[in-house]
Amino acid sequence: MTFFLQNLVNALQWGSFYALIALGYSMVYGILMLFNFAHGDIFMVGAYIGFGVATGLTALAAMGMLALPNWVILVLTILISMFLTSFVGILVERLGYRPLRDAPRASAAITGLMIGIILETGNLALLGARRVSFPSLIDSVTYNFGGVYVTNKKIMIVAVSLALMTALHQFVSRTKWGMAMRAMAFDYVVVPLMGVPLNTIAALTFAIGSALAAAAGILFGVAYPVLDPYMGIVFGWKAFVAAILGGRGSIMGATLAGFLLGFIEIFVAMIFPSTLRDLIAYSIILLILVFRPHGFFGEAYSARLRL
């Protein structure tokens, strides 16, 4: 039982990374009906921006110019990186996707893949092939709950993710901008005719998605402090799978599916040899999609086709 609970804690942590990234995919899909395949790499860029901000702030603190406690540095890092990364998202939308809004969707997919490659290579060209390690800002403290070991980092990661998801949910369901986003998701051809600015909403969606990905990147850096330029690929594809599994465009679905994917992966690795993790996890996903082809919360496949 403790073994099970221990893995449950790990799965919650993995699931929060997947869920945070999947939200970005799902929101963009909901509004523009396209998948931002560069999103995994925006997660990577977010982690690197976080690395830069955190290193800068700790250096300032070490020089005594801005003596902040470490937890303040972490909070500042998350906020500043989310803010900066959202501009990366806006830039990607403006340069890569806006010219392609009426193009076949596959073209947008290719563009996304290519933007991803450019981001990876750009990072490699700027920082070189060495891996960088995220500065450790909080000391690891392990609590023992009746045989289940939980570190403060894990608690922090899950708590921050849940807080961000709740904030997003409140934003989308309560505010005027959130209402505009929901309207746009309902029909992005007619709603702009009612005076809702499509371009602003699209940019906002990309900004929010990228900010969430940046938060995921920093949380990942806190838990596993080694960053490399290709870290976004694996997370990107898996979160993409989670976004589809949840039902495209559904925020609730993406969150749940992200956690579900985390659970599947951790528990498969718990029972079987860990080399079989991908095999079994994807087989389960394949089976789910064969029997429920539009995900958990998605609409059934409509006859209206868009190439």
Add this chain to the structure above:
Amino acid sequence: MNTHSGETPAASGSLKKRLRRDLARVPLLAWLCGAMAAVVLERFCGPQLADLLGLPKVPVLFGFLIILKQPLLIPSTLVFLTLIYGLPILLLSRLLARPANRLAAFLLQAPLAVSVLVHLALFYGTLHLWSDLSAYRVLTLKLTLIAVMLTLSLNVINGYMGEFSCSHPAFMALGAYAASVMTLLFFVKDKQFGEALLPPALGPFMFPLVLVVAGAVAAIGALVIAIPSFRTRGDYLAIISLAFLFIVKSLIENLEWLGGPRGLSSQPNYASLPTVFAWAAACIWIINNFVRSTLGKALNAVRDDEIAADAMTVDTRRTKMVAFLFGAFWAGVAGGLFAHVLRYVNPGSFGRQNLAEVLAMVYFGGLNSVYGSIVGAVSLSLLGEALRPLELFKWIIIPLMLILVMIFRPTGLIAFREFDVRKLVQPKQNPDQEV
């Protein structure tokens, strides 16, 4: 001054017009003869000319590598290219235009196959002589031909049927492993599978059979995608195919008798240039006929509107099934060839990188287009080789180029074009007479 500047554009315009009219009269046969002559010229005079111009050796890939590596040698490289390729091809094909037209007309009196074979033989001869100069050229050429096969087969699914299938590397992996296991098991003695079960001398003759079986294995794998495609399409099918890709890759990594993550090596050297060329030509011919057949048109109908197609008596299930199995078959054959060209396969060669490459080739060249697939595959694989000296920046330039193509021509460079073989090989009429 005024009259002068007024005259020059007109004169150059008429020159351009004349050149274009002249070149429009040149049939394919003459172009091939010109290319052949250029290659022969390079073979006999290339090294001397390169020496004379101060080039270290004959430019391997049309001078791209030299230009990027040593910018100082650009002028002499350009001179070399003009003297060896540019001038002979232009002059000879222009000179030969009239007799070649007559010959092409004569050949067409026989069955079409005869003129096609003559053209193919000339083309193959050119490629063979060209690649004979270095092993690097042979390898590049083989990989390019395999890329053409892959791109075409993916275009059947993604272009003609309009699905976004991501599982092509998986089909390729299935074909590559199936072919490798068969040749290693039957014709070679190696440490993984032990003694050869059949006499090794039989190998090269059985290789086509091996490739067909490899294609069939890939086609059986494609059933996993084809059957869900009856109920869903678009993004969900994309995910199903992506999951299939990861499953196949992970499965191969976990099967120890397939070499696991280390892969299989020391495949016999069966995939010579003529073999790869013959398979690529067969692939282009068969796929071109397939997409122009009733079934191919049914694919387009399913893509444009599945329900309307169904109402028009198109059997949508059969159409989807055939397209997936057919595309996967050729991907499997290409995979089998790939394994025997490199003589080494491991699961890592069939991952996301490979997927991004082949998707890029399809969408760069042009959707729904046989011409486009060939152009996309050839240009991207040659570009990949040509920009190699730029190392890292290659992966910024190529994606950037693709993004620009997607923005300005969203369906790719040459979309919606198939071959008409007869049109290709027939003599070119004089455009003046036509009017």
